[in-house]
Amino acid sequence: FSFEPPLSAWAEPDQLASAMAPFQPLQWLKHWSDRHFSFLQMPLAEQSTSSQLFAHSSGVVVTFWGRLDNRPELIAQLRAAPYATDAETVALAWLKWGENCPEHLSGDFALAIAQPQERLLFLARDIMGVKPLLYRLDADGLFFANTLAAFKPLRLGRLTPSRRWMAEYMAEISYHPTQTAYEEVKKLPPAHSLLLHGNGRVSLRRYHSFETGSPAATRAEPEFLDAYRAVWQQAVACRVPKIGKIGCENSGGLDSGSITSEVARQLGPEIDRLHGMGF
Secondary structure: OOOOOOHHHOOOHHHHHHHHOOOOOHHHOEEEEOOOOEEEEOOOOOOOOOEEEEEOOOOOEEEEEEEEOOHHHHHHHHOOOOOOOHHHHHHHHHHHHHHHHHHHOOEEEEEEEEEHHHOEEEEEEOOOOOOOOEEEEEOOEEEEEOOHHHHOOOOOOOOOEOHHHHHHHHOOOOOOOOEOOEOOOEEOOOOEEEEEOOOOOEEEEEOOOOOOOOOOOOOOOHHHHHHHHHHHHHHHHOOOOOOOOEEEEEOOOHHHHHHHHHHHHHHHHHHHHEEEEEO
């Protein structure tokens, strides 16, 4: 996002695309821009559904990376076409709920929504922070990406390495919710959204918090176990690709071992699609 002049003054689109996805052919690049906004989307694979760029007839434009797990429910609520993509569904959610739309989305995602007529730019990240969303805000505008590499081709002055971040990384405590390896580039925290207004004002908002006030339990209760199992199985199922090979990295611990076992159970006769990797 830039106020004036257009993106080409700050970076070459093909250089940005190469930085974001160096192993993908440039013909995969999707690009949309107007006087104030520029979106570039480089899919990780041809015909990928995880990377989407969509322009709605209302003027709203969405760039989306990730997966919506409650798309059927959203499509029913929004009266959208059954074949609507995740990005199109997000556009309709924005038109209905505005800044509150992330509260209605379930899945792993990072997204940006431009409303050019009002010169609004909205960023949001999923509640667990599975998908990264980084940004740089200065007098030239707001620049965002899902990888630090995308900030290097920008003609905005040099990036300053963060000595604090490097020290924490060496000490294996670099999981800062907002800082990155460069002083000028920030990270949008999980479960947060950022709204940039046309006058340059920025609003940062937390749209979800986990409740941790449940009382301690000392015995198993079957109904809660069944409810947990149902959520657990759905959480695994929505992440298992419908076609192609699947790689599960297994550390030997309870978490990754349970996930690998549940994937194998769900695949059933297609278990030959599953390939394991370990330390």
